[in-house]
Amino acid sequence: MTVTVINIILLCLLVLAALAINQQRNLFAATMLTGIYSLICASLFVCLDAVDVAFTEAAVGAGIATILFLGTLALTGFEEKTKVKVSLPGLFVVLVTGGLLMYGIQDIPLFGDANTPVQTYLAGKYIEDSASEIGVPNLVTSVLASYRGYDTFGETTVIFTAGIGVLMLLGRGNKNKKGLLDEDRS
Amino acid sequence: MEHHLVLRVIARILIPMIMLFALYVQFHGDYGPGGGFQAGVIFAASFILYGLIYGVDRLRDVIHPGLLRSLAAFGVLLYAGVGVAGMLNGSEFLNYNVLATDPVAGQHLGILLIEAGVGITVASTMVILFYAFARP
Numbered sequence: 270m271t272v273t274v275i276n277i278i279l280l281c282l283l284v285l286a287a288l289a290i291n292q293q294r295n296l297f298a299a300t301m302l303t304g305i306y307s308l309i310c311a312s313l314f315v316c317l318d319a320v321d322v323a324f325t326e327a328a329v330g331a332g333i334a335t336i337l338f339l340g341t342l343a344l345t346g347f348e349e350k351t352k353v354k355v356s357l358p359g360l361f362v363v364l365v366t367g368g369l370l371m372y373g374i375q376d377i378p379l380f381g382d383a384n385t386p387v388q389t390y391l392a393g394k395y396i397e398d399s400a401s402e403i404g405v406p407n408l409v410t411s412v413l414a415s416y417r418g419y420d421t422f423g424e425t426t427v428i429f430t431a432g433i434g435v436l437m438l439l440g441r442g443n444k445n446k447k448g449l450l451d452e453d454r455s
Numbered sequence: 456m457e458h459h460l461v462l463r464v465i466a467r468i469l470i471p472m473i474m475l476f477a478l479y480v481q482f483h484g485d486y487g488p489g490g491g492f493q494a495g496v497i498f499a500a501s502f503i504l505y506g507l508i509y510g511v512d513r514l515r516d517v518i519h520p521g522l523l524r525s526l527a528a529f530g531v532l533l534y535a536g537v538g539v540a541g542m543l544n545g546s547e548f549l550n551y552n553v554l555a556t557d558p559v560a561g562q563h564l565g566i567l568l569i570e571a572g573v574g575i576t577v578a579s580t581m582v583i584l585f586y587a588f589a590r591p
Contacts, residue, residue, distance in 0.1 A: 320488040321488045321489070321490065321493070323488075324480075324488050324489060324493045325492060325493055325496070328493055328496040328497055328500070329496055332496065332500055333496055333499065333500065333503070333581055333584075336503055336507070336585065337584060337585070337588050340585065340588035340589050341588055344588070401559075402558075402559075402562070403559070403562045403566075404559040404562060404563065405485045405486075405562070405563070405566060406485065406486050407484065407485055407486055407487060407488070409488070409490075410484050410485050410490055410566065410570075411562075411566070413490065414490070414565075414566040414569055414570060415551060415562055415565065415566060418538070418549040418551075418569065419548075419549060421534075421569070421573065422534055422535070422538065422549065422569075424492075424573075425530065425531055425534055425572065425573050425576050425577075426531055428576055428577055428580050429527055429528065429530070429531045429576050429580060431580065431584075432527050432579075432580035432583045432584065435583065435584055435587045436524070436583060436587060439587040439588070440587075
Protein backbone atom coordinates (compact mmCIF):
# COMPACT_ATOMS: atom_id res chain seq x y z
CA MET A 270 0.00 0.00 0.00
CA THR A 271 2.71 2.46 1.03
CA VAL A 272 4.76 1.51 -2.03
CA THR A 273 1.74 2.11 -4.26
CA VAL A 274 1.27 5.62 -2.82
CA ILE A 275 4.99 6.37 -3.27
CA ASN A 276 4.86 5.04 -6.84
CA ILE A 277 1.87 7.25 -7.68
CA ILE A 278 3.56 10.33 -6.17
CA LEU A 279 6.81 9.60 -8.06
CA LEU A 280 4.96 9.05 -11.35
CA CYS A 281 3.09 12.35 -10.85
CA LEU A 282 6.41 14.11 -10.21
CA LEU A 283 7.77 12.46 -13.37
CA VAL A 284 4.91 13.85 -15.46
CA LEU A 285 5.32 17.28 -13.84
CA ALA A 286 9.06 17.26 -14.58
CA ALA A 287 8.40 16.26 -18.21
CA LEU A 288 5.83 19.07 -18.62
CA ALA A 289 8.22 21.56 -17.00
CA ILE A 290 11.02 20.53 -19.41
CA ASN A 291 8.63 21.01 -22.32
CA GLN A 292 7.62 24.51 -21.14
CA GLN A 293 11.12 25.64 -20.28
CA ARG A 294 12.78 28.03 -22.77
CA ASN A 295 15.99 28.42 -20.77
CA LEU A 296 18.08 25.42 -21.76
CA PHE A 297 20.18 25.56 -18.59
CA ALA A 298 17.03 25.13 -16.49
CA ALA A 299 15.77 22.42 -18.85
CA THR A 300 19.05 20.51 -18.45
CA MET A 301 18.75 20.68 -14.66
CA LEU A 302 15.16 19.43 -14.96
CA THR A 303 16.28 16.43 -17.06
CA GLY A 304 18.70 15.61 -14.25
CA ILE A 305 15.81 15.79 -11.77
CA TYR A 306 13.74 13.62 -14.13
CA SER A 307 16.48 10.97 -14.10
CA LEU A 308 16.70 11.12 -10.33
CA ILE A 309 12.94 10.54 -10.00
CA CYS A 310 13.30 7.62 -12.44
CA ALA A 311 16.06 6.21 -10.24
CA SER A 312 13.77 6.48 -7.19
CA LEU A 313 11.07 4.62 -9.10
CA PHE A 314 13.55 1.83 -9.94
CA VAL A 315 14.42 1.56 -6.25
CA CYS A 316 10.70 1.15 -5.49
CA LEU A 317 10.61 -1.64 -8.10
CA ASP A 318 13.54 -3.36 -6.28
CA ALA A 319 15.76 -2.79 -9.33
CA VAL A 320 18.63 -1.19 -7.42
CA ASP A 321 21.24 -2.00 -10.07
CA VAL A 322 19.23 -0.15 -12.71
CA ALA A 323 18.56 2.71 -10.28
CA PHE A 324 22.29 2.96 -9.66
CA THR A 325 22.99 3.24 -13.38
CA GLU A 326 20.19 5.74 -13.94
CA ALA A 327 21.40 7.97 -11.10
CA ALA A 328 25.04 7.82 -12.21
CA VAL A 329 24.52 8.14 -15.97
CA GLY A 330 21.20 9.96 -16.33
CA ALA A 331 21.45 12.40 -13.47
CA GLY A 332 25.24 12.66 -13.41
CA ILE A 333 27.24 12.24 -16.61
CA ALA A 334 24.44 13.08 -19.07
CA THR A 335 23.73 16.37 -17.27
CA ILE A 336 27.42 17.29 -17.39
CA LEU A 337 27.59 16.48 -21.12
CA PHE A 338 24.46 18.56 -21.74
CA LEU A 339 26.03 21.47 -19.84
CA GLY A 340 29.23 21.09 -21.85
CA THR A 341 27.20 21.21 -25.06
CA LEU A 342 25.29 24.28 -23.82
CA ALA A 343 28.56 26.03 -23.07
CA LEU A 344 29.45 25.48 -26.76
CA THR A 345 26.09 26.45 -28.25
CA GLY A 346 24.20 28.85 -25.97
CA PHE A 347 21.79 28.78 -23.07
CA GLU A 348 18.63 30.18 -24.68
CA GLU A 349 16.35 28.25 -26.97
CA LYS A 350 15.61 29.98 -30.25
CA THR A 351 11.92 30.73 -29.77
CA LYS A 352 9.67 29.33 -32.43
CA VAL A 353 5.93 29.94 -32.02
CA LYS A 354 4.76 28.41 -35.29
CA VAL A 355 2.74 25.21 -34.85
CA SER A 356 3.46 22.66 -37.57
CA LEU A 357 0.23 20.88 -38.53
CA PRO A 358 1.86 17.80 -40.17
CA GLY A 359 4.06 17.47 -37.08
CA LEU A 360 1.02 17.61 -34.79
CA PHE A 361 -0.69 14.98 -36.97
CA VAL A 362 2.32 12.64 -36.78
CA VAL A 363 2.56 13.08 -33.00
CA LEU A 364 -1.15 12.37 -32.51
CA VAL A 365 -1.09 9.27 -34.76
CA THR A 366 2.07 7.89 -33.06
CA GLY A 367 0.62 8.57 -29.62
CA GLY A 368 -2.65 6.90 -30.58
CA LEU A 369 -0.81 3.82 -31.91
CA LEU A 370 1.24 3.61 -28.71
CA MET A 371 -1.91 3.83 -26.55
CA TYR A 372 -3.47 1.11 -28.74
CA GLY A 373 -0.36 -1.05 -28.32
CA ILE A 374 -0.49 -0.71 -24.52
CA GLN A 375 -3.57 -2.96 -24.50
CA ASP A 376 -1.42 -6.00 -25.39
CA ILE A 377 1.19 -5.34 -22.71
CA PRO A 378 0.86 -7.73 -19.74
CA LEU A 379 -0.40 -6.26 -16.48
CA PHE A 380 2.10 -4.83 -14.00
CA GLY A 381 3.49 -7.69 -11.88
CA ASP A 382 1.67 -10.39 -13.89
CA ALA A 383 3.25 -13.76 -12.98
CA ASN A 384 2.10 -15.56 -16.14
CA THR A 385 4.06 -13.60 -18.72
CA PRO A 386 6.72 -15.45 -20.77
CA VAL A 387 9.40 -13.33 -19.05
CA GLN A 388 8.47 -14.76 -15.65
CA THR A 389 7.68 -18.34 -16.63
CA TYR A 390 10.43 -19.29 -19.07
CA LEU A 391 13.99 -18.33 -18.11
CA ALA A 392 13.74 -16.25 -14.93
CA GLY A 393 12.88 -19.28 -12.80
CA LYS A 394 15.84 -21.22 -14.16
CA TYR A 395 18.22 -18.37 -13.37
CA ILE A 396 16.87 -18.01 -9.82
CA GLU A 397 17.15 -21.77 -9.15
CA ASP A 398 20.52 -22.47 -10.78
CA SER A 399 22.49 -19.29 -10.22
CA ALA A 400 23.62 -20.13 -6.67
CA SER A 401 25.06 -23.54 -7.66
CA GLU A 402 26.27 -22.70 -11.21
CA ILE A 403 27.74 -19.24 -10.70
CA GLY A 404 27.96 -18.91 -6.91
CA VAL A 405 27.59 -15.12 -6.95
CA PRO A 406 25.11 -13.70 -4.40
CA ASN A 407 23.92 -10.87 -6.68
CA LEU A 408 21.67 -12.55 -9.22
CA VAL A 409 21.77 -9.49 -11.49
CA THR A 410 25.55 -9.80 -11.81
CA SER A 411 25.38 -13.51 -12.62
CA VAL A 412 22.74 -12.95 -15.32
CA LEU A 413 24.48 -9.87 -16.73
CA ALA A 414 28.05 -11.12 -16.69
CA SER A 415 27.70 -14.86 -17.18
CA TYR A 416 24.33 -16.07 -18.53
CA ARG A 417 24.01 -13.00 -20.73
CA GLY A 418 27.73 -12.45 -21.29
CA TYR A 419 27.26 -11.96 -25.03
CA ASP A 420 24.80 -9.11 -24.45
CA THR A 421 27.11 -7.35 -22.01
CA PHE A 422 30.00 -7.79 -24.47
CA GLY A 423 27.81 -6.15 -27.10
CA GLU A 424 26.95 -3.29 -24.75
CA THR A 425 30.61 -2.69 -23.93
CA THR A 426 31.39 -2.63 -27.64
CA VAL A 427 28.53 -0.18 -28.20
CA ILE A 428 29.95 2.19 -25.57
CA PHE A 429 33.41 1.89 -27.14
CA THR A 430 31.94 2.54 -30.59
CA ALA A 431 30.02 5.55 -29.27
CA GLY A 432 33.26 6.97 -27.89
CA ILE A 433 34.97 6.46 -31.27
CA GLY A 434 32.01 8.09 -33.02
CA VAL A 435 32.17 11.18 -30.82
CA LEU A 436 35.94 11.38 -31.34
CA MET A 437 35.49 11.20 -35.11
CA LEU A 438 32.70 13.81 -35.16
CA LEU A 439 34.06 16.32 -32.66
CA GLY A 440 37.74 15.68 -33.21
CA ARG A 441 40.19 15.03 -30.46
CA GLY A 442 39.23 18.20 -28.59
CA ASN A 443 41.00 21.51 -28.75
CA LYS A 444 43.65 22.70 -26.40
CA ASN A 445 41.38 24.02 -23.67
CA LYS A 446 42.36 26.84 -21.43
CA LYS A 447 39.57 26.95 -18.86
CA GLY A 448 37.10 24.79 -16.93
CA LEU A 449 33.36 24.87 -17.54
CA LEU A 450 32.75 27.01 -14.47
CA ASP A 451 35.31 29.59 -15.52
CA GLU A 452 33.37 31.42 -18.19
CA ASP A 453 30.84 34.07 -17.24
CA ARG A 454 27.31 33.22 -18.23
CA SER A 455 26.13 36.73 -19.04
CA MET B 456 38.88 29.19 -10.87
CA GLU B 457 40.81 31.17 -8.28
CA HIS B 458 37.77 32.59 -6.49
CA HIS B 459 35.72 29.38 -6.04
CA LEU B 460 37.52 28.39 -2.85
CA VAL B 461 34.67 26.28 -1.41
CA LEU B 462 34.31 24.27 -4.62
CA ARG B 463 38.04 23.63 -4.81
CA VAL B 464 38.35 22.50 -1.19
CA ILE B 465 35.25 20.30 -1.34
CA ALA B 466 36.36 18.75 -4.64
CA ARG B 467 39.78 17.95 -3.18
CA ILE B 468 38.08 16.11 -0.30
CA LEU B 469 35.45 14.41 -2.48
CA ILE B 470 37.55 13.14 -5.40
CA PRO B 471 39.46 10.42 -3.48
CA MET B 472 36.24 9.29 -1.82
CA ILE B 473 34.44 9.07 -5.18
CA MET B 474 37.31 6.96 -6.54
CA LEU B 475 37.26 4.69 -3.50
CA PHE B 476 33.49 4.31 -3.80
CA ALA B 477 33.90 3.45 -7.50
CA LEU B 478 36.37 0.70 -6.63
CA TYR B 479 33.97 -0.57 -3.96
CA VAL B 480 31.12 -0.68 -6.48
CA GLN B 481 33.43 -2.43 -8.98
CA PHE B 482 34.61 -5.22 -6.71
CA HIS B 483 31.48 -5.50 -4.57
CA GLY B 484 29.25 -5.92 -7.63
CA ASP B 485 29.10 -9.68 -7.06
CA TYR B 486 27.54 -9.18 -3.64
CA GLY B 487 25.51 -5.98 -3.81
CA PRO B 488 24.15 -3.60 -6.40
CA GLY B 489 26.75 -2.35 -8.81
CA GLY B 490 29.24 -3.71 -11.30
CA GLY B 491 31.60 -2.59 -13.98
CA PHE B 492 29.28 -0.17 -15.73
CA GLN B 493 28.25 1.77 -12.63
CA ALA B 494 31.78 1.73 -11.22
CA GLY B 495 33.18 3.01 -14.52
CA VAL B 496 30.74 5.91 -14.59
CA ILE B 497 31.47 6.84 -10.95
CA PHE B 498 35.23 6.62 -11.53
CA ALA B 499 34.88 8.85 -14.58
CA ALA B 500 32.79 11.26 -12.49
CA SER B 501 35.77 11.88 -10.21
CA PHE B 502 37.94 12.88 -13.20
CA ILE B 503 35.15 15.01 -14.65
CA LEU B 504 34.74 16.78 -11.30
CA TYR B 505 38.47 17.53 -11.34
CA GLY B 506 38.16 18.84 -14.89
CA LEU B 507 35.18 21.04 -13.99
CA ILE B 508 36.86 22.59 -10.98
CA TYR B 509 40.52 22.87 -12.04
CA GLY B 510 40.06 23.17 -15.80
CA VAL B 511 40.33 20.68 -18.65
CA ASP B 512 43.96 21.57 -19.31
CA ARG B 513 45.04 20.38 -15.89
CA LEU B 514 42.92 17.25 -16.33
CA ARG B 515 44.82 16.59 -19.58
CA ASP B 516 48.03 16.70 -17.57
CA VAL B 517 46.57 14.17 -15.12
CA ILE B 518 45.34 11.73 -17.74
CA HIS B 519 46.33 12.03 -21.38
CA PRO B 520 43.59 11.62 -24.04
CA GLY B 521 45.77 9.15 -25.95
CA LEU B 522 46.07 6.95 -22.87
CA LEU B 523 42.27 7.08 -22.48
CA ARG B 524 41.77 5.92 -26.08
CA SER B 525 44.12 2.99 -25.49
CA LEU B 526 42.35 2.13 -22.22
CA ALA B 527 38.90 2.18 -23.88
CA ALA B 528 40.14 -0.33 -26.46
CA PHE B 529 41.93 -2.37 -23.79
CA GLY B 530 38.70 -2.90 -21.81
CA VAL B 531 36.88 -4.34 -24.81
CA LEU B 532 39.93 -6.47 -25.66
CA LEU B 533 40.10 -7.77 -22.08
CA TYR B 534 36.45 -8.79 -22.28
CA ALA B 535 36.96 -10.48 -25.65
CA GLY B 536 40.19 -12.03 -24.40
CA VAL B 537 38.36 -13.75 -21.55
CA GLY B 538 35.93 -15.12 -24.12
CA VAL B 539 38.77 -16.37 -26.34
CA ALA B 540 40.52 -17.86 -23.29
CA GLY B 541 37.39 -19.97 -22.77
CA MET B 542 37.64 -21.15 -26.39
CA LEU B 543 41.37 -21.95 -26.06
CA ASN B 544 40.56 -24.08 -23.00
CA GLY B 545 38.22 -26.16 -25.13
CA SER B 546 34.82 -24.60 -24.54
CA GLU B 547 32.54 -21.94 -26.02
CA PHE B 548 33.24 -18.22 -26.34
CA LEU B 549 32.64 -16.53 -22.95
CA ASN B 550 32.16 -19.82 -21.09
CA TYR B 551 33.98 -19.14 -17.82
CA ASN B 552 33.60 -22.66 -16.40
CA VAL B 553 36.90 -23.80 -17.92
CA LEU B 554 38.97 -20.83 -16.73
CA ALA B 555 39.82 -22.57 -13.45
CA THR B 556 39.87 -26.15 -12.24
CA ASP B 557 36.55 -25.66 -10.43
CA PRO B 558 33.65 -24.36 -12.60
CA VAL B 559 32.37 -22.00 -9.87
CA ALA B 560 35.88 -20.60 -9.31
CA GLY B 561 36.15 -20.18 -13.09
CA GLN B 562 32.89 -18.26 -13.12
CA HIS B 563 34.14 -15.98 -10.33
CA LEU B 564 37.40 -15.31 -12.19
CA GLY B 565 35.62 -14.72 -15.50
CA ILE B 566 33.08 -12.33 -13.98
CA LEU B 567 35.83 -10.41 -12.15
CA LEU B 568 37.83 -9.99 -15.39
CA ILE B 569 34.97 -9.04 -17.67
CA GLU B 570 33.60 -6.58 -15.09
CA ALA B 571 37.07 -5.03 -14.98
CA GLY B 572 36.99 -4.78 -18.78
CA VAL B 573 33.57 -3.13 -18.73
CA GLY B 574 34.68 -0.72 -15.99
CA ILE B 575 37.86 0.34 -17.82
CA THR B 576 36.05 0.89 -21.13
CA VAL B 577 33.13 2.79 -19.59
CA ALA B 578 35.31 5.01 -17.40
CA SER B 579 37.71 5.97 -20.21
CA THR B 580 34.89 6.48 -22.74
CA MET B 581 33.05 8.81 -20.36
CA VAL B 582 36.18 10.95 -19.87
CA ILE B 583 36.75 10.88 -23.67
CA LEU B 584 33.21 12.21 -24.11
CA PHE B 585 33.87 14.90 -21.51
CA TYR B 586 37.05 15.95 -23.33
CA ALA B 587 35.15 16.13 -26.61
CA PHE B 588 32.32 18.26 -25.19
CA ALA B 589 34.33 20.44 -22.81
CA ARG B 590 34.42 24.08 -23.81
CA PRO B 591 37.53 25.06 -25.76
